[in-house]
Amino acid sequence: TQSSGEVARMKNLNIIEMGEFQVEPWYFSPYPTETAYVPTLYICEFCLCYYTNHKQYERHRTKCTLQHPPGNEIYRKDDISFFEIDGRRQKMYCRNLCLLSKCFLDHKTLYYDVDPFLFYILTQRDERGCHIIGYFSKEKESADNYNLACILTLPQYQRMGYGRVLMQFSYELSKAEGKEGSPEKPLSDLGLLSYRAFWSEVLVELLVGIDDLSNMTSFTTQDILHALFSLDAIRYYHGQHCIVLSERVIEQYERFKKKKLRRIDPTCLKWTPKV
Numbered sequence: 001t002q003s004s005g006e007v008a009r010m011k012n013l014n015i016i017e018m019g020e021f022q023v024e025p026w027y028f029s030p031y032p033t034e035t036a037y038v039p040t041l042y043i044c045e046f047c048l049c050y051y052t053n054h055k056q057y058e059r060h061r062t063k064c065t066l067q068h069p070p071g072n073e074i075y076r077k078d079d080i081s082f083f084e085i086d087g088r089r090q091k092m093y094c095r096n097l098c099l100l101s102k103c104f105l106d107h108k109t110l111y112y113d114v115d116p117f118l119f120y121i122l123t124q125r126d127e128r129g130c131h132i133i134g135y136f137s138k139e140k141e142s143a144d145n146y147n148l149a150c151i152l153t154l155p156q157y158q159r160m161g162y163g164r165v166l167m168q169f170s171y172e173l174s175k176a177e178g179k180e181g182s183p184e185k186p187l188s189d190l191g192l193l194s195y196r197a198f199w200s201e202v203l204v205e206l207l208v209g210i211d212d213l214s215n216m217t218s219f220t221t222q223d224i225l226h227a228l229f230s231l232d233a234i235r236y237y238h239g240q241h242c243i244v245l246s247e248r249v250i251e252q253y254e255r256f257k258k259k260k261l262r263r264i265d266p267t268c269l270k271w272t273p274k275v
């Protein structure tokens with residue numbers, strides 16, 4: 001499922017350099033035409049401004065004062081922080097973020113209108129500042145009960161458990177709002193794989209003796225059933241869905257327990273929903 005106008009567009013960027021990383025974009029992104037097709041696009045990892053020329057980029061770096069995303073730090077534990085950015089207040093940053101993330105998302109139309117969204121930026125801190133690892137966006141008002149619009153882990157940080165951290169955080173916000181939530185559809189292939197893995201892992205942990213899974217997780221009943229079906233952990237019995245602990249559930253639980261993964265600590269979240 002690709003957005004129609006962009007199906008035929010060729011990938012227009014070669015290499016992106018950000019901080020100490022060089023990455024190759026996966027898909028077309030609507031950077032201005034004079035920017036595209038250069039050998040390397042230099043992106044400031046703090047303000048996300050982009051430069052076609054290394055000299056210009058270096059000049060910018062001597063002037064740029066940002067050391068973290070331009071918003072409120074609403075979560076901090078160890079070296080991990082989340083910053084909340086309002087699309088209406090930080091248009092430039094959010095547009096630059098959308099341009100960057102479009103390089104790795106094929107199925108979404110890019111929103112130039114960032115006003116209706118909040119952006120939650122996951123960072124890792126060192127002596128130089130808070131470096132962006134990934135983010136998710138969220139509509140300020142979602143008619144469809146979506147608690148996440150777009151999610152991205154920058155390629156240099158993928159498969160290290162940060163996708164789970166982003167997803168868990170999106171549900172912590174839903175819990176604070178007293179709501180259920182679900183990611184915006186359609187999901188990309190990687191989005192579906194990651195959400196399915198995440199829902200399954202969380203549910204498997206809770207499965208024993210819990211009847212109100214939706215309440216505990218803020219997952220919608222539909223997403224719960226989806227994950228449980230994929231685990232082969234649901235039986236329809238006497239007109240009712242029942243959870244069964246299949247071999248696969250137990251196996252998955254043991255595999256998951258072996259991984260050393262970062263978790264969001266809800267007590268470190270300093271955030272109240274805006275009314």
Ligand code: ACO
Pocket residue numbers: 104105148149150151152153154157158159160161162163164165183184185186187188189190191192193194195197198259
């Ligand atoms: N191949 C197979 N399984 C995968 C892959 C992959 N390439 N990537 C993730 N998974 C599954 C695995 O089960 C993985 O667990 P494991 O590594 O322990 O096996 C699990 O998902 C979660 O992996 P994380 O390391 O926590 O997730 P990551 O930081 O890599 O981020 C994300 C996942 C955000 C989907 C990332 O792949 C990404 O940014 N992709 C490009 C953008 C995108 O497609 N976003 C989703 C669009 S849908 C939407 O926005 C609503």
Ligand code: ZN
Pocket residue numbers: 044045046047048049060061064065066
């Ligand atoms: Zn900058």
